[in-house]
Amino acid sequence: MPATSLDQIVSLCKRRGFVFPGSDIYGGLANSWDYGPLGVELKNNIRDWWWERFVQKRMDMVGIDAAILMNPKVWEASGHVENFSDAMVDCTSCKKRFRADHLIEEANPDLSVDGKPLDELNTILEALNLACPHCGKRKSFTDARTFNLMFRTSLGVTEEGKQREVYFRGEIAQAMFVNFKNILDTMRKRIPFGIASVGKAFRNEISPGNFIFRTLEFDLMEFEYFIQEDQWEEYFEYWLSEQQKWLSEIGFNAKNLRIREHTADELSHYSKKTVDIEYNTPFGWKELFGLAYRTDFDLKNHMEQSGQDLQYTDPDSGEKYIPHVIEPTFGLSRLTLMVLLEAYTEEELPNGESRTVMKFDKRLAPIDIAILPLSKKEHLIAKAKEVHQLLLDQTNLVTDFDVTGSIGKRYRRQDEIGTPLCITVDFGTLGEEDEQGALDTVTIRDRDTLEQKRVPIANLREEIAKHWKKLRNTHY
Ligand code: GAP
Numbered sequence: 197m198p199a200t201s202l203d204q205i206v207s208l209c210k211r212r213g214f215v216f217p218g219s220d221i222y223g224g225l226a227n228s229w230d231y232g233p234l235g236v237e238l239k240n241n242i243r244d245w246w247w248e249r250f251v252q253k254r255m256d257m258v259g260i261d262a263a264i265l266m267n268p269k270v271w272e273a274s275g276h277v278e279n280f281s282d283a284m285v286d287c288t289s290c291k292k293r294f295r296a297d298h299l300i301e302e303a304n305p306d307l308s309v310d311g312k313p314l315d316e317l318n319t320i321l322e323a324l325n326l327a328c329p330h331c332g333k334r335k336s337f338t339d340a341r342t343f344n345l346m347f348r349t350s351l352g353v354t355e356e357g358k359q360r361e362v363y364f365r366g367e368i369a370q371a372m373f374v375n376f377k378n379i380l381d382t383m384r385k386r387i388p389f390g391i392a393s394v395g396k397a398f399r400n401e402i403s404p405g406n407f408i409f410r411t412l413e414f415d416l417m418e419f420e421y422f423i424q425e426d427q428w429e430e431y432f433e434y435w436l437s438e439q440q441k442w443l444s445e446i447g448f449n450a451k452n453l454r455i456r457e458h459t460a461d462e463l464s465h466y467s468k469k470t471v472d473i474e475y476n477t478p479f480g481w482k483e484l485f486g487l488a489y490r491t492d493f494d495l496k497n498h499m500e501q502s503g504q505d506l507q508y509t510d511p512d513s514g515e516k517y518i519p520h521v522i523e524p525t526f527g528l529s530r531l532t533l534m535v536l537l538e539a540y541t542e543e544e545l546p547n548g549e550s551r552t553v554m555k556f557d558k559r560l561a562p563i564d565i566a567i568l569p570l571s572k573k574e575h576l577i578a579k580a581k582e583v584h585q586l587l588l589d590q591t592n593l594v595t596d597f598d599v600t601g602s603i604g605k606r607y608r609r610q611d612e613i614g615t616p617l618c619i620t621v622d623f624g625t626l627g628e629e630d631e632q633g634a635l636d637t638v639t640i641r642d643r644d645t646l647e648q649k650r651v652p653i654a655n656l657r658e659e660i661a662k663h664w665k666k667l668r669n670t671h672y
Contacts, residue, residue, distance in 0.1 A: 199540040201478050206407050208552070209536065212613050214238065214562075215408060227404040227411050234613055237562035237594060239415065239532045242446070243394055245559060246417050246526060249442060250392060257390045257419060258383050262371030264396060265362050270370050271346065273501035274494060279465040280366055281342040283317050284402045288338060290331035295402045296340040299326055310462035314340050347398040347412075364398035364413075369523060372420040373494040376506055387508055387519055388431065392419035394528065406479055408533045415528035420490075422508070422519035428489050432469065435524045436487050439473060443485075447557040448538055452476045453484070466493040475534045483527075484534055490521040535560060539614060545646070554614030555644060558664060563615045564593035565660070568606050570622040572599055580621035583638060583653060590657045593664075607641065616643045617663060619656075 199205055209215040214235035218228030231239055251259045271277050283296040296317045297309045303324050309317060317340045327334045346366045350359035365371070372391040379391055394417045404410045423431050436455070443453060458470040468491050472483040495518050499506040507516045539554040558564075565587065569580035577599060584597050596615065598606050603620065610618050620639040627635030634652075640659060641648045651659045 197542045199478055199537055202407055205533070205536050205540060208540070208554075208612065209235065209407075212609075214536070214613075227401075228413075229408050229411065234562040235532070238535065238556070238560060239528060241560045241562070242531055242535060243415075243417060243528055245446065246442070246528075247392075247394065249445075250419065250438075254390075256385070256388060257392055258379060258385065259392045259394075260371060260375055260379075261395065262368070262375065262393060264365050264398075265349075265351070266365060266370060266374070268360075268362055269501055270374060270498075271363050271366070273497040274370050274373075275465045275497070276346055276363075276366050276370075277344070280346055281344045282402055283314055283340040284343045285321065285337040285340050287328040287331060287333065287336045289333040289336040290328060292328065292330040293402055294329065294337075296321060298403055299329070299337075300324065302329075308459060308462065310459070312461055314342065343400075343402055345399045345401065347400050365396075366399055367397055368393050368395050368416050368418060369420060369525075370494070373498055376422070376495060376498075377504060380508065386511065388421060388423045388427065390419040390421040392417075406477075406482075408529050409477075409479075409482065411529065414530070416525065417528050418523060418525035420494075421522045421524070423522060424517070425492070425520045428491075428520055428522060431522045432487065432489055435522055436471060436473075439485055439487060439524050439526070443473070446535070446560065447555075448475075448534075452538065454481060456481075464488065466490045475537070477534070477537060484530060485527065486523075486525045488523045488525070490523050492518040492520050494521065495519065551608055551611050553611040553643065556614040556616075558616045561614045561616050562594065563596045563610070563613060564617070564664075566596040566598055566606070566610045566615050566618045568598055568603060568610075568618055568620045570603060570620055576621060576623065576626065579625055583619065583621055583625075583656070586653070586656065587660075591660065593660070611643060614643070617641065617660065618643075624650075625653075 212234060213232040216230045216232050217224040218230050219225045247259065251257045284293055285296050285299070286293050300307055300309050300317070300320055303326055309320065321337060321340065325334060328336050347364040348361055349364060351362050353359055372393055375391065379385060395415065396413055397416045398413045401410055401412055404412055421431060421435065444450065452475055454474050456472045456474055458472070463470055467488040470486060470488040473485040474481040475484040495506045499518065506518065508519050509516050535556065539556045541553050541555050542550065543553065544550050567580050567584045569576045580597070584595060587593060587595055598609070607618060618641040620641065622639065624634070625636065625638055636653045637650050638653060638656065639648050640651055
């Protein structure tokens with residue numbers, strides 16, 4: 197059985213060290229979350245797979261790692277200062293603030309109001325006569341106003357005591373446009389090619405929520421793919437299919453995914469066509485990834501504002517033009533949540549007991565292998581530590597060493613964090629009990645099949661490689 201409520205995931209994440217509430221000992225800070233020891237491994241594994249798949253293994257892609265703070269002129273040129281906003285209303289009774297579109301869509305899910313002008317939103321809100329979701333009062337909302345999502349901060353202090361206002365980046369894309377000329381000048385790339393980046397983006401969201409689904413700061417992975425204008429439909433289809441393929445490779449079931457095209461009203465200020473890949477969460481179908489045709493909007497505006505020539509010169513024909521852009525964007529924090537939801541399984545075991553198991557793809561699991569000495573006897577622990585050290589020396593697998601509780605409890609714990617293999621070191625390993633297997637053998641238990649196999653320690657590395665070689669051959 198999959199997760200039926202987000203609370204199951206939130207509770208497992210806190211209990212097992214995936215994600216904690218931010219600033220926890222001070223009572224938290226609304227909608228801020230910290231990735232714990234297992235969460236950071238999971239998120240990094242997703243990121244590394246993405247980077248390898250879309251950057252390192254492609255000859256038409258290069259990566260950058262850019263600064264979060266940029267010259268404010270970037271955000272004027274990109275249109276974010278003027279257009280990156282949501283419409284919001286305040287409740288005059290309880291003073292809570294809400295996104296106007298969320299209030300309307302919650303009252304009437306068939307009504308899409310994205311991109312509608314303020315006066316239309318106000319007319320709809322008035323007609324719906326909604327009660328405030330917080331205090332329940334009717335007729336208490338102010339008129340809708342726009343609210344810019346860019347976070348501001350101040351930089352340095354001049355002699356006159358003035359500070360310069362800058363923005364935390366609202367999207368990571370702009371650094372790739374701003375570096376377009378640097379890449380052309382240094383990397384010998386020919387169109388079509390892409391520039392990729394991974395990093396934090398910041399948005400002063402009016403109504404964040406649903407755990408790590410919508411937060412004020414979040415990790416993004418995306419690339420800008422530069423093409424000739426007449427190729428845009430071909431590459432739009434190509435990248436949509438690549439995004440879907442990767443979701444299947446990392447373990448998503450196609451039945452939990454769907455494509456939704458943005459209506460003209462919904463389109464971002466820079467986009468001519470956008471589709472979302474949505475995931476079927478316990479709180480409804482929600483955007484997981486986006487794909488946009490950004491035309492030449494960004495490069496053209498940066499060229500005008502910076503005065504720099506950002507045209508591409510075709511090396512064969514000598515033709516100069518501003519490239520167009522297809523932008524596949526992958527929200528990393530959001531994908532981490534969807535990976536947790538997709539992996540969560542409650543099932544009955546053949547012996548009638550039930551277990552919760554995170555069926556992560558092996559390459560994504562935060563811990564690869566757990567070493568479990570059968571008991572706390574000193575000489576058994578010493579032998580288990582030897583086996584552990586062998587794995588540390590011979591592989592780059594991420595390991596856990598667990599001696600706390602009964603062996604059954606420890607298996608359950610490893611299932612709940614999605615560890616693909618457990619290695620049990622028992623008295624047979626020490627040659628003390630014949631029925632457990634011969635001297636210097638251990639038991640390998642598979643998370644999904646529950647199969648247990650007795651293996652000589654000398655063959656351990658080879659045996660483990662069978663489980664990983666297709667997926668993570670960098671280990672060997
Ligand atoms: N450069 C294009 C861009 O940033 P976007 O649709 O605004 O596009 C990209 O955001 C992705 O970032 C979304 O598809 C979603 O996965 C994720 N995302 C957006 N806002 C988010 C938030 N407040 N918290 C977590 N993830 C978010």
